[in-house]
Amino acid sequence: MRIQVLPDFVEAIALELHRRLMVGGNFCFPTGRTMDPVYARLVELNQQTPVDPSRINAFMVDEYEGLPATDPRCYNAYLRERVLGPLGLVERFYPMNEATYEALIQEKGGIDLQLLGLGLNGHIGFNEPGSSFASRTRRVAIAEATRVSNAPLFASLAEVPTHAVSIGIATIMDAKEVWVLASGASKAAIVAKLRETAVTEELPASVLKRHPKAMLYMDRAASLN
Ligand code: GLP
Numbered sequence: 628m629r630i631q632v633l634p635d636f637v638e639a640i641a642l643e644l645h646r647r648l649m650v651g652g653n654f655c656f657p658t659g660r661t662m663d664p665v666y667a668r669l670v671e672l673n674q675q676t677p678v679d680p681s682r683i684n685a686f687m688v689d690e691y692e693g694l695p696a697t698d699p700r701c702y703n704a705y706l707r708e709r710v711l712g713p714l715g716l717v718e719r720f721y722p723m724n725e726a727t728y729e730a731l732i733q734e735k736g737g738i739d740l741q742l743l744g745l746g747l748n749g750h751i752g753f754n755e756p757g758s759s760f761a762s763r764t765r766r767v768a769i770a771e772a773t774r775v776s777n778a779p780l781f782a783s784l785a786e787v788p789t790h791a792v793s794i795g796i797a798t799i800m801d802a803k804e805v806w807v808l809a810s811g812a813s814k815a816a817i818v819a820k821l822r823e824t825a826v827t828e829e830l831p832a833s834v835l836k837r838h839p840k841a842m843l844y845m846d847r848a849a850s851l852n
């Protein structure tokens with residue numbers, strides 16, 4: 628895993644993501660606060676130079692259990708509203724499906740670019756600490772720390788789902804290229820830990836040290852510890 632600090636994190640990631648989308652391929656998109664400004668900028672870039680949806684298949688990293696597809700807090704709604712709709716990719720989108728996702732990804736030729744946020748406990752997708760490196764798309768329990776971290780997006784902690792469906796660590800490792808994105812001072816501690824920790828299932832993102840083409844991109848605030 629190579630590491631790069633990007634002082635103009637949002638602009639740099641949005642530009643390169645737009646360039647990749649112009650080329651086309653199979654993309655797996657995350658949600659989260661890290662992605663908010665990146666997707667907003669990507670949508671602006673796309674207004675100037677639109678991508679060709681017929682060249683793209685869009686997958687998602689994870690999805691809460693128990694929220695209706697119309698609930699704005701579910702990741703399906705988030706992705707449609709902030710990125711897939713504006714880019715014209717809704718018809719190229721395969722929403723999370725625990726039973727069929729792995730076969731579908733394979734059938735389409737695998738993920739070309741896997742985008743990931745980084746949880747405060749080192750999770751990627753909803754692969755929480757302790758997740759098997761052999762894991763594939765499945766139902767998972769959300770760690771309590773993650774529920775607390777995501778609670779500001781809900782009315783109360785009690786409303787945050789306890790379970791989700793997430794692509795697995797092995798699914799992520801099969802992607803041809805992986806970007807882990809971290810921004811803001813709140814990520815500095817986990818970024819520092821990730822840099823110094825050997826590969827372990829206790830820190831899921833550490834597995835990417837074994838990936839031949841994984842990048843950790845961060846802004847300055849996330850790099851300072
Ligand atoms: C969430 C999601 C992840 C996301 C990560 C970081 O819990 N399950 O897919 O990438 O945590 O989120 P944020 O960017 O809001 O810090």
